Amino acid sequence: IGIGGTGIVFEAERLATLERVVIKMLRPAHSGNPDLMSRVRREIEVARRVFHPGIVPVIDHGTLYDESPYLVMKHMRSESLSSYLRRSGPLNGPEIAVVMARLASILHSVHRHGYVHRDIKPEHILLNRGGYGELDVHLLDFGVCAAESAPSDERARERGRVYGTPSYSSPEQATGNPYVDARADLFGVGITMFEALTGKLPFTGSDVTAVLRRIIREDAPRAKVLSPHVDDQMDCLVAKLLSRTPASRYPSARALMRALDPWLADRIRTERALAATLQVAADTSSIRPTARHEMVAA
Numbered sequence: 001i002g003i004g005g006t007g008i009v010f011e012a013e014r015l016a017t018l019e020r021v022v023i024k025m026l027r028p029a030h031s032g033n034p035d036l037m038s039r040v041r042r043e044i045e046v047a048r049r050v051f052h053p054g055i056v057p058v059i060d061h062g063t064l065y066d067e068s069p070y071l072v073m074k075h076m077r078s079e080s081l082s083s084y085l086r087r088s089g090p091l092n093g094p095e096i097a098v099v100m101a102r103l104a105s106i107l108h109s110v111h112r113h114g115y116v117h118r119d120i121k122p123e124h125i126l127l128n129r130g131g132y133g134e135l136d137v138h139l140l141d142f143g144v145c146a147a148e149s150a151p152s153d154e155r156a157r158e159r160g161r162v163y164g165t166p167s168y169s170s171p172e173q174a175t176g177n178p179y180v181d182a183r184a185d186l187f188g189v190g191i192t193m194f195e196a197l198t199g200k201l202p203f204t205g206s207d208v209t210a211v212l213r214r215i216i217r218e219d220a221p222r223a224k225v226l227s228p229h230v231d232d233q234m235d236c237l238v239a240k241l242l243s244r245t246p247a248s249r250y251p252s253a254r255a256l257m258r259a260l261d262p263w264l265a266d267r268i269r270t271e272r273a274l275a276a277t278l279q280v281a282a283d284t285s286s287i288r289p290t291a292r293h294e295m296v297a298a
Contacts, residue, residue, distance in 0.1 A: 006030045007040075007143065011075065020075035021059060031068035035157060039143050040069040046142045047073075050113050054106035054138050056126075076138060078126035079278045081196065085122060088277065090199045090227065093234045094270045097263030099127070100193060102137035104260070107189075107253035110139075111182040114148035118173060118180065119164035120188030122195065127278055135271035146180060166208045166215075167201050168192070171244045174212040183246040186256060190220075190241025190249075197234070198226040202242065219244065233262060 001022070002009040007030075010023045024043070030036050047058035060072040081099065085091070091099070103125060110117060119141060128136040144163040159178050162169060170187035172180050194202045202220040205211040220242040224235040237259055243249045250256045264270075 003027070006033075006036050012072075022073045022075050023070060024073065025064065025070040026068045028066070031064070031066045037069055040071060042145060042147060043142045044069070044071050045147075046110070046113075046115055046145060047071075050109050050115070052106055052109040053136075054102065055109075056138050056140060076126050076128065077280050078128040078136075078138065079280055080123055081125040081127060081192070082122035084127060084278065085196055085199070087279070091196045092229070093197075093231055094263045094266065095274055096193055096196045096234075097260045098135060098267055098271050098274065099125070099137060099196075100189060101257055101260045101264060101267075102135065103139065103189065104253040104257045106137070106139045107182070107185055108257070110145075111185070111253060115142070116146040116180055116182060117142060117185050117188070118144050118146055119168065120185050120192060121165050121168040122192055125192070127275070128280060129275040129278060133272045133275055134268070135275045146178065162212065164188070166211050167203060169212065169215060170246075171216050172246065174215045181246070182252060183249045186241050186249050186253065187243075187246075189256065190238055193238050193241065194220065194223050197223050197230050197238070200226055216244075 001011045007024060007026055010025075012021050012023050013019065014021055024040070026033070026036055026040065044058055044061045047055055056076055057074045058071050059074060061069065063069055103120075107117070107120075117139065120139075124140040126138040126140060128138070130136045146163075159176060161176055161178075162173060164173055166174070168188045168191045170180065170184040173184055191202060194200075203211055203214045203218070205214055220239070222235055223238050224230045224232065230238075240259075241249055241256070250259060
C-alpha cells in the first residue's frame with residue numbers, strides 16, 4: 001500500500017484471526033544498512049514504550065531471512081488530515097484546535113519518553129470516529145524520530161543530514177543539526193496548522209534546497225494575511241510555533257495544549273461534527289473463514 005525511498009508497507013491479514021494489519025519492512029536494497037535497521041527497531045521501541053491511545057500499536061515484530069527487521073501494526077480505519085484537507089478545504093479555528101489538542105497530547109507523551117518525531121505533517125495525522133462519535137487522532141511513522149538514548153556515533157552520522165519532510169522541517173532540522181528537541185516538532189505542528197487554516201504551505205521553492213534555505217533564513221508569513229478568516233489570536237499562536245528560534249516557540253506540547261483552550265469551549269460538539277464528515281472505510285475482511293483458518297486459530 002506504500003513504498004518510500006527506503007521502506008515498503010503492505011496491507012495483510014492474519015489468518016488465525018482474520019485481523020487486518022500493516023507490515024512495514026525495508027526495501028531489499030537497504031536490508032543490510034545498519035542505520036536503517038536501527039530506525040525500524042526505534043519505531044518498535046517507541047510503540048512499546050509510549051503508552052498513549054494515539055500511538056498505533058505494534059502487534060508483532062521480527063527478522064526476515066536477510067536479517068532485516070519488520071514490524072506488524074494495527075490497521076487503522078482512518079482518514080489522514082492530508083486527505084481530509086484536500087477533500088474539504090481549510091479548517092476553521094475550533095476545528096483545527098480540536099485536532100491539534102489531541103495531537104499535542106500524543107506529542108507530550110512522546111517527548112516525555114525522550115523521543116522527537118521529526119516528521120510532523122498532515123499525512124502522518126490520522127482522523128477517525130470513536131465509538132460515541134467523538135474524534136480519534138493517531139500519529140503515524142516514527143521511522144526518523146530522534147531519541148535521547150541514541151548512541152553518540154549515531155548522532156555523529158546524522159550531522160549534516162536533513163531528517164523528515166523538507167517542507168515541514170524546523171530551521172534546526174534544515175541545518176542538519178541532530179540534537180533537536182521537542183520544539184522541533186512544535187514547528188512542524190505550526191506548519192501543519194498554517195496549511196490547515198490557509199490551504200497553503202508557508203515555505204515553498206523551486207527545489208528542496210530552496211525550501212530549506214527559506215526555512216532557515218526567512219520568517220514565515222502570517223496566516224491571517226493569506227486567510228482573513230483566521231482570527232488574530234490564532235494567527236499569533238501559529239506565528240509563535242513558527243518562530244525560527246526554538247526559545248521563542250512554546251516550550252512544550254503541554255504549553256501548546258493550554259494555548260489552544262480558547263477554541264475548545266465547545267469541544268465535544270466540534271469533534272463530533274468533524275468526525276461525522278470523515279470518509280472511513282468499513283472494517284471488513286477479504287478472507288472468508290474456512291476449516292483451515294479455524295484450525296490455525298485453534
